[in-house]
Amino acid sequence: MTQHILQASAELRGQRFIIAGGGIGGAAGALALSLRGADVTLYERAPEFKEVGAGLQIGPHGVRMLEKWGLKDKVFAAGYLPERMQFRDAITTEPILTMDFDEDFQRHYGGRYLVIHRSDLLSILVEAAQEAGATLHNGVQVLGADTHADGVTVHIEHRAEGTREDVEADILVAFDGIHSVFRGEIVRDEPVPSAYVAYRGTSELPTDPDMSGLKDVIGYIGPRCHFIQYPLRHGELLNQVAVFQSPRYLKALTEGTEVPDDWGNNEEFRTAFDHTHEFIQGRLGSMWLDTWWQMSDREPLDNWVVSDRIIVMGDAAHPPLQYLASGAVMAMEDAECLALYASQAAAKGELDWPSVLAEVSGERAPRCARIQITGRFWGELWHVDGVSRLIRNETFRQAGRTSWYRYVDWLWGYDAGRREYLRDPSKGELPEELQEWEYQIHKIIARREGEAAPEELTI
């Protein structure tokens, strides 16, 4: 695949970008734009580049992009290439679907399936962006920005010093996360908690008597919970994620009482897997107890363009639930799409920023909305009980008997370079069966709040 590696080019020479946020998306943005010759400055408010969490799954849609950016050897060396992904029933441990990441898979999707420590991926992206010429600052927070005829004035704060400064750029790309400042200029909405909470943990893999042969991503899915295992760092680490529905959160939601801040706490964790197989219960001892992640997403946005010179991307535009393992990949896709469309316009001498931003938003928003909605659906699919669990298991078995590619082609086969949603907007539409589908948790909230929709702002 060496022929696909992106050679640093110069289409965007002289274009000044500011990127707000130095997570995986921001770093990817700095890299993708720098590789086209842009003048990129990234501001991260934290004192160092750091990712919370542990393992991260990168499907072939993401791996293809990392290859294009020339990072294949580095990420493969830092991460792990699982042989298969296997879903098992969390009550019986019966394998219900095995997805082989074999040569046919690699041919079909043009890339491998990678798992990697979040911090390792971030470090690689940060280093590559710097090598490509981007300037990355820590401890600097982007507070806001004013768009003017020739560009954008970005207000930043040096956090240690407490000093503020205005910086000029042609474009501000807001990769400022789920609590984005700039998203608020498009829509006034709030994160939507899913009632599910994640516990994570890494431990030594080679010395683990039960797990030392693990070469796969294993997902135990069961009523109101699931449990994921896979190796990290070329097999040195075992990554485990235990996710469950918080009874206290759900109770507060249903009864309309105040939601406790610590929903999903250790007390809930202790009994959350009692109905699952004893193997899973026996694994929970190696989870970290001091932190747990209350999982939220937001409603999809139709439009990511804040102004003629500002666009939101990554979690600022489309924070998903984690079920399709595509949050980081979407952010990387956003980055590459912006850099690609801008450099293509520049190469033709037609670099009109409002048009480029509108094109990028028009291509990306339907894609990410579909991932967000399908992720919610996927979460409910994993967590069903009773008769529905038996049907779900049979659906998974049947997918294995035929071809499961049909279910993931839309996700793993996507390439923003084809501009497919721009050319055929209907391609971005959700499958019919998901269009009519209502997220159960959201229904409860909507009912409690008298069906009030999030307020759309005109800017």
Add this chain to the structure above:
Amino acid sequence: MTQHILQASAELRGQRFIIAGGGIGGAAGALALSLRGADVTLYERAPEFKEVGAGLQIGPHGVRMLEKWGLKDKVFAAGYLPERMQFRDAITTEPILTMDFDEDFQRHYGGRYLVIHRSDLLSILVEAAQEAGATLHNGVQVLGADTHADGVTVHIEHRAEGTREDVEADILVAFDGIHSVFRGEIVRDEPVPSAYVAYRGTSELPTDPDMSGLKDVIGYIGPRCHFIQYPLRHGELLNQVAVFQSPRYLKALTEGTEVPDDWGNNEEFRTAFDHTHEFIQGRLGSMWLDTWWQMSDREPLDNWVVSDRIIVMGDAAHPPLQYLASGAVMAMEDAECLALYASQAAAKGELDWPSVLAEVSGERAPRCARIQITGRFWGELWHVDGVSRLIRNETFRQAGRTSWYRYVDWLWGYDAGRREYLRDPSKGELPEELQEWEYQIHKIIARREGEAAPEELTI
């Protein structure tokens, strides 16, 4: 298939049978036993042989038996041979599974799929039993029986005259229905209402503008309801069944209050399909409103033997919910199994009645228990909502993409003559995934009654 037609034989000559109940099962019993030369007397308490309801589906497991009894031409002439069975989503009308009753199907199951008016099937069986030499009495109720060393003394009542009489027989076969007198001597239990109620109706098919081309069994399945259509009487009649969950029944059950006698009444029927496709709503005008059927089954029985000379069969032994369309067929299987095992034993000069009854019960009880439990599961499968409905639809689609035979081989491929459950009792076991499955309605009842199991009696 002419070679399979059973030639009347004489193995059971001199054996006196009394059959209690002249429904489809009793009539089939009278026929199957008479065909082996037995001396059969059947008592039906109603003044005439009559079936309530309208259409009846007979899968190939039943059709093979009707052929064996020499009734193929008659039932095919009286009924209808649908080309396909098609399941559709009741909200969208999307076809989700089409089961072709084509030559491959007929080869695979050794028989066709038949739909027939219940009264027509009963008439054919009654007539055939009489032709084979059985004596069938109307207006006579079997009240009870005493087993003795040489046979059984059966207490009957001539209902019109109000006179009672004792009749002697070697064997009493109790086909006396879901409210069987004789089942009570094995177990004290009650019918278990499913909370679902059926409305039925027949109307003229050829003049029906929307339905005149119908050649299939169509089942619209949707949240908390379903709707079935198929032709009857060589296409002259349209048979329709509309089934829904009664909100008033469910409310009483959940709250532990008294269940209203008329649960599922016309008032409930009027709004029960409001959430389904307008096509279905438009069809409900031709349903009969003066009668509705509250659907119940009973818990499976391990043993059908009442005494050395008495056995329960048909709905007396295993009343099912209707979802697998096998109630009548099971009763016919029971009849043929008893006649077959008894005549085989007699042919070898080993006719020991307690052994024969034990063998028949041992072969048949696991089979019918599996149909009862799977029927309950099937009902829940049809009626799921939300995410589960979407999974169910996909499971059905996938079954159509591969082969749906795997799901019905156990049901339609069965032949009691193989004595398969006797030889391998594990064959009667429910599939693992149904063994752990709990019927939702039953859970509510069990919870309310403090988990009390039905009392087993020793006789």
